[in-house]
Amino acid sequence: MKQILFDVLEHKQTPRLPWVPFAGVHAGKLLGYTADEVLTNKDKLLASLLEVNKLYKPDGQPVVFDLQLEAEILGCELVWAKDGPPSVKTHPLEGEESILPCKCTIPGPEDGRLPMVLDVMKAMKEKVGDTTALYGLICGPFTLASHLRGNDIFMDMYDDEEYVKKLLNYCLDVAKAMTKMYVDAGMDIIAVVDPLVSQISSEHFEEFLSEPFTKLFAYIKELGAYSSFFVCGNATRNIEVMCKTKPDSISVDENVDLVATKNITDAYKITIGGNIPLTSVMLHGTQQDNMKYVIDLVDKMPNKTHLIIAPGCDMPYDVPIENSIGIAEAISQMDQMREALKNYVAVQDNIEVELPDYASLKKPLIEVFTLDSLTCAACTYMMAAANNAKAEFGDKIDVVEYKFTKKENIARCVKMGVSNLPSIYINGKLKFSSIIPSKEELDKAINDAM
Amino acid sequence: MDLYLTTGFLGAGKTTTIKDILNIFKDKKVALIINEFGQTGIDGKILADITSDVHEVAGGSIFCTCKINQFENVLENIIKQNNPEIILIETSGLSDPSSAYQVLKQDKFRSINYKGCICIVDALHFNKVIHTARVAKKQVRISDLIIINKIDLVNFVKLEKVKSLIYELHPFATVEQTSYGVIDPSWILDLSTTHKDNHEINIKDITLVSYEIIIDPKCSKNELAKLIESFIEDSYRVKGFLQLKDGKFLINCVGDSIIMEEYCKEINENKLVILSSGRLPIGKSLKHTKELYPNILLDIIR
Numbered sequence: 001m002k003q004i005l006f007d008v009l010e011h012k013q014t015p016r017l018p019w020v021p022f023a024g025v026h027a028g029k030l031l032g033y034t035a036d037e038v039l040t041n042k043d044k045l046l047a048s049l050l051e052v053n054k055l056y057k058p059d060g061q062p063v064v065f066d067l068q069l070e071a072e073i074l075g076c077e078l079v080w081a082k083d084g085p086p087s088v089k090t091h092p093l094e095g096e097e098s099i100l101p102c103k104c105t106i107p108g109p110e111d112g113r114l115p116m117v118l119d120v121m122k123a124m125k126e127k128v129g130d131t132t133a134l135y136g137l138i139c140g141p142f143t144l145a146s147h148l149r150g151n152d153i154f155m156d157m158y159d160d161e162e163y164v165k166k167l168l169n170y171c172l173d174v175a176k177a178m179t180k181m182y183v184d185a186g187m188d189i190i191a192v193v194d195p196l197v198s199q200i201s202s203e204h205f206e207e208f209l210s211e212p213f214t215k216l217f218a219y220i221k222e223l224g225a226y227s228s229f230f231v232c233g234n235a236t237r238n239i240e241v242m243c244k245t246k247p248d249s250i251s252v253d254e255n256v257d258l259v260a261t262k263n264i265t266d267a268y269k270i271t272i273g274g275n276i277p278l279t280s281v282m283l284h285g286t287q288q289d290n291m292k293y294v295i296d297l298v299d300k301m302p303n304k305t306h307l308i309i310a311p312g313c314d315m316p317y318d319v320p321i322e323n324s325i326g327i328a329e330a331i332s333q334m335d336q337m338r339e340a341l342k343n344y345v346a347v348q349d350n351i352e353v354e355l356p357d358y359a360s361l362k363k364p365l366i367e368v369f370t371l372d373s374l375t376c377a378a379c380t381y382m383m384a385a386a387n388n389a390k391a392e393f394g395d396k397i398d399v400v401e402y403k404f405t406k407k408e409n410i411a412r413c414v415k416m417g418v419s420n421l422p423s424i425y426i427n428g429k430l431k432f433s434s435i436i437p438s439k440e441e442l443d444k445a446i447n448d449a450m
Numbered sequence: 451m452d453l454y455l456t457t458g459f460l461g462a463g464k465t466t467t468i469k470d471i472l473n474i475f476k477d478k479k480v481a482l483i484i485n486e487f488g489q490t491g492i493d494g495k496i497l498a499d500i501t502s503d504v505h506e507v508a509g510g511s512i513f514c515t516c517k518i519n520q521f522e523n524v525l526e527n528i529i530k531q532n533n534p535e536i537i538l539i540e541t542s543g544l545s546d547p548s549s550a551y552q553v554l555k556q557d558k559f560r561s562i563n564y565k566g567c568i569c570i571v572d573a574l575h576f577n578k579v580i581h582t583a584r585v586a587k588k589q590v591r592i593s594d595l596i597i598i599n600k601i602d603l604v605n606f607v608k609l610e611k612v613k614s615l616i617y618e619l620h621p622f623a624t625v626e627q628t629s630y631g632v633i634d635p636s637w638i639l640d641l642s643t644t645h646k647d648n649h650e651i652n653i654k655d656i657t658l659v660s661y662e663i664i665i666d667p668k669c670s671k672n673e674l675a676k677l678i679e680s681f682i683e684d685s686y687r688v689k690g691f692l693q694l695k696d697g698k699f700l701i702n703c704v705g706d707s708i709i710m711e712e713y714c715k716e717i718n719e720n721k722l723v724i725l726s727s728g729r730l731p732i733g734k735s736l737k738h739t740k741e742l743y744p745n746i747l748l749d750i751i752r
Contacts, residue, residue: 101656
């Protein structure tokens with residue numbers, strides 16, 4: 001029930017914890033629709049979301065999970081997929097000219113896919129709005145700036161700070177316009193989704209992002225909605241600076257230690273949400289694995305207030321339906337399920353992976369470990385940095401991506417000791433963990449390995 | 451009352467064509483709305499010489515695809531106060547005219563009989579703009595009549611290429627061709643809206659950039675031509691009124707042609723407006739021009 005979620009956001013005691021399944025493109029799977037169908041077709045999206053509502057019994061639910069929606073309106077070309085959200089292929093502001101878009105390009109309700117999205121929001125409000133809190137997801141200013149400017153933005157943060165600030169200010173205006181449209185369409189919670197926040201230092205966060213995010217969360221409050229700051233990747237170092245921007249809640253993925261992080265968010269009286277692992281548990285685990293994960297997560301928490309149970313981020317398309325249903329059950333009947341699962345031991349997959357003989361490589365090997373560079377924005381830009389290096393160094397280096405969505409790559413991560421995604425390893429050594437390197441930094445690391 | 455929209459990328463020859471259309475309706479009461487670029491109000495000044503009923507929707511920003519509120523207000527006022535038989539709208543060369551069309555669909559404009567959208571295409575530069583300016587494609591796609599202008603400047607092969615590009619974008623378009631913006635009255639009088647299955651979503655072009663350059667009035671016509679030549683390839687349009695050593699001029703450049711016409715009215719600021727895209731190296735070119743002509747080009751403003 002939505003009131004449980006609102007009460008948690010208001011720091012009140014609740015009979016149980018709220019559950020928010022981030023079923024974005026996964027919603028389509030419930031009715032056999034592909035990812036691109038649910039993100040472009042009003043009727044299919046609405047029917048899929050209603051199915052999520054029926055099967056997963058959410059207290060809160062996102063209407064559309066697509067961080068590329070704003071970017072598409074502003075001229076980024078997208079690559080569409082059947083089993084994941086689209087990814088950005090081209091960046092209109094990439095290149096030598098540091099262009100600031102005119103404010104008259106800020107999206108309105110007739111632009112891009114917004115007519116469809118706003119219609120579905122209104123329909124969801126009417127059909128399930130009495131019982132379910134609805135999340136309107138907007139692309140955060142930093143991720144949007146990266147979509148528009150491409151990997152150049154990581155250089156700009158050193159070379160042209162003023163330009164970055166002005167571009168972020170434009171992206172803040174876009175975010176405000178999106179917020180207004182979504183609140184008007186009935187959204188209760190505005191989630192500012194900015195995965196790339198985990199890929200910069202706290203100093204850069206404070207220099208560039210504190211101001212636009214603080215203004216954005218104040219604006220959401222002013223409009224009478226709750227706010228949430230979604231980040232994925234290892235955002236541990238930035239949790240405190242994120243808290244200072246005053247969102248009502250923060251949502252993190254499995255890269256972040258939820259128990260340790262909650263100590264920080266509790267101190268700021270901010271609700272934390274998370275962080276069921278998307279692939280190793282939700283996608284590849286059994287129903288019991290999922291139920292046990294949630295029960296163990298809650299049991300680990302010394303203080304069980306200010307907490308929302310949710311996946312780490314947008315659920316993979318192919319998550320088995322029974323896994324989410326199991327989580328819903330575990331949350332609603334936690335004591336009974338804890339008893340039922342007390343002797344359950346997860347089955348381990350024994351996949352053998354062979355690591356390269358790093359000592360005898362003829363040229364530097366760049367290994368990029370990602371969740372999936374086609375679906376996770378932070379991974380997209382980490383991979384783009386490696387691909388740009390490949391374009392420059394050519395045959396002098398090898399570049400390979402290991403996506404965490406494949407079981408053998410999970411085994412490889414375990415064997416290599418990869419603890420955070422996305423990461424770049426050069427010749428078997430960790431070089432960049434959750435920080436997207438600028439071109440200069442990556443070039444230097446490669447040259448050092450030559 | 452009948453309403454016509456005209457569109458076309460910068461420099462395609464819209465203003466000239468509008469002069470011709472005004473001529474077709476010379477016996478009728480016509481109101482002209484211009485979605486002008488820049489504060490210089492150049493097209494407005496030119497057209498005011500032909501018809502007295504000119505309404506400008508101008509503003510601080512040149513790319514305002516349509517200053518919707520202003521446009522709505524202007525249109526409402528015209529209907530109330532002037533009650534014209536014909537309303538002709540010249541949309542800005544950088545704008546997506548479909549936003550103007552959205553306004554017209556409202557109930558309060560029921561008395562308007564929308565006749566269609568006329569797109570002017572520059573035969574010489576169409577191939578270039580279609581590949582750098584997103585909005586140029588949209589202008590063709592949503593129009594009912596497409597007039598290929600300046601056909602005297604291209605050969606048969608190039609003209610055929612332009613036509614095939616147009617048909618690729620809009621297979622059901624009515625296409626006519628001309629030079630100097632001259633139009634056959636029947637093209638306009640027979641205009642009707644074509645049925646278009648437009649499932650295309652609205653997308654903005656955020657790469658457009660504008661610069662203003664301040665020119666020293668001691669500069670001569672020849673010096674100015676050389677100065678403009680040094681960056682013109684990287685611009686879509688250069689326009690402005692200038693006081694030069696040789697007199698007062700209206701400067702009007704498209705593609706690689708520089709036109710300077712004598713001008714007799716007052717000039718407030720000695721500046722040229724340059725429109726371009728971030729996809730072209732215009733910033734670098736202007737910096738280079740400033741190095742070449744430091745005494746003539748006094749300032750670059752963005």
